[in-house]
């Protein structure tokens with residue numbers, strides 16, 4: 273979800289008293305049936321109250337992934353306090369009968385902690401006492417959360433293609449150290465260990481990954497078996513980064529948002545060590561792509577959303593990350609608005625515009641314009657396009673770093 277190669281291209285215990293009486297006893301730790309809700313919008317912890325799509329859907333339900341031992345606060349503002357609203361958590365036995373909120377400044381705050389054995393996807397909603405949908409609207413809905421896991425991390429670099437060294441001659445043992453240092457520097461999180469593993473050596477599924485198999489067109493689900501069952505506990509709990517010859521769609525890498533999936537385990541993330549011309553890339557590019565994808569896994573979005581981000585999520589309520597301390601690219605926002613407004617027109621017109629856009633992308637003079645965009649976020653690690661990979665001094669903002677650090681505590685590792 274990144275690096276489209278365009279052309280070449282946080283609470284103390286007092287804080288959650290309100291809902292602790294609603295937590296369940298051990299014998300009640302039975303999952304309810306998976307909830308069905310309108311829309312498919314997810315609330316990522318610790319990213320702030322940003323998205324209108326989430327605000328609109330909190331009356332009926334928004335997805336969230338709850339962690340064992342996680343302590344959460346849902347915040348919401350409302351213009352109407354005539355009817356009291358209660359938090360409902362569907363998917364686990366928690367907040368039964370609705371959790372009561374408290375006033376916190378100009379927001380309502382719902383503190384809750386649900387007993388779950390493993391990370392579990394639930395639907396959160398604000399309804400009346402009887403669980404009926406309210407007519408009042410909410411805004412600035414956000415979820416803060418803090419978990420029981422470490423805010424350090426380890427990485428497991430898994431070689432799954434035919435890799436000898438990077439274009440600049442960096443071998444895997446050196447590359448692993450460089451990757452650890454760049455993740456540490458960019459996100460200001462402590463990287464304990466970077467393991468180096470080979471897919472072919474995996475004790476259970478290693479035979480599926482031959483020593484000489486070239487892996488172009490790789491997708492994440494091809495590597496799910498590599499997530500754990502390594503010999504050492506350290507490797508099993510590390511964040512897995514699979515090095516492949518190429519990722520499907522000529523992407524530099526791909527990392528799925530952990531908090532958007534219903535998986536208990538964390539995905540692997542993929543990084544290409546060759547570019548779309550099948551030439552080896554420099555070690556710096558791999559370092560930057562790993563940090564970028566890890567940012568996604570931990571809940572950080574692109575500084576400026578791409579057309580594909582918007583179409584894939586189906587959420588047009590925000591064109592940039594919404595963080596006040598990251599710049600965004602007005603040129604890309606304008607391009608995306610231009611393209612997306614045609615979606616409201618009949619399909620043929622939309623297809624025409626999309627075709628025109630794609631033709632433009634292939635013209636050399638327009639390719640040049642990609643590089644001429646004035647994008648103040650180009651040096652941010654979460655800038656979406658590939659040209660940023662050529663910068664080796666990319667950074668994360670304090671807010672991006674805070675998201676990464678807090679969300680690490682919510683992911684078993």
Ligand SMILES: [Zn+2]
Pocket residue numbers: 273274275564568574656
């Ligand atoms: Zn990305």
